Ligand code: ADP
């Protein structure tokens with residue numbers, strides 16, 4: 001049966017970084033809702049234009065279009081064995097929709113690692129984040145800089161600072177997270193799927209905690 005893992009946690013905590021590692025190790029597709037929106041933005045699709053108006057303000061894109069986008073992504077062949085979901089679901093309505101979608105593939109959410117860190121750490125991480133233009137590879141100006149300034153180590157494309165990674169927008173996104181996404185912690189705890197992971201330490205240590213927790 002397919003395996004579906006949802007990474008839950010506030011903006012900047014390290015979900016994308018860990019999702020990439022998990023996806024490579026477990027040979028599961030990595031689905032990042034933020035990356036999908038940014039891809040649409042780059043290709044100037046209608047969805048991209050709509051999403052931009054919310055993303056720039058640090059607000060959530062409406063549930064209906066977000067759910068439709070993920071449904072489409074999950075039905076592609078590379079998700080046959082399952083997926084690591086990064087940044088989706090972010091509201092209870094999205095979580096309900098996800099369960100309904102996965103039923104169609106005779107699956108369900110298997111585990112929900114919930115990565116946490118203090119707000120000051122989130123702001124430091126998100127506001128120093130650099131993102132690769134071509135494929136969304138993630139860097140940090142201090143904690144994980146690319147070897148050559150402004151150039152992605154992996155695909156050689158430009159590395160840029162996301163418009164919504166300015167301190168004011170990051171602060172707003174954390175507030176939106178607390179209001180709209182935090183209810184999912186109880187949602188998945190009640191379902192017996194939540195695994196709390198301390199995201200404070202270095203990437204390798206967080207990865208180890210995450211893998212150990214998933215083994216249990
Ligand atoms: P999220 O997807 O949760 O927003 P990211 O994985 O994009 O978070 O990480 C946010 C920023 O923090 C990036 O610049 C990344 O390089 C950096 N980062 C991620 N995990 C750690 C960590 N454990 N220690 C220090 N920096 C980290």
Ligand code: ADP
Nearest residue numbers: 011012033034054055059060061066087088090
């Ligand atoms: P982060 O890595 O910091 O958590 P993301 O790249 O996941 O940020 O998301 C960036 C923006 O994309 C969000 O602020 C929001 O506007 C939009 N977005 C991403 N995922 C969702 C979602 N599941 N529901 C609604 N909006 C989303």
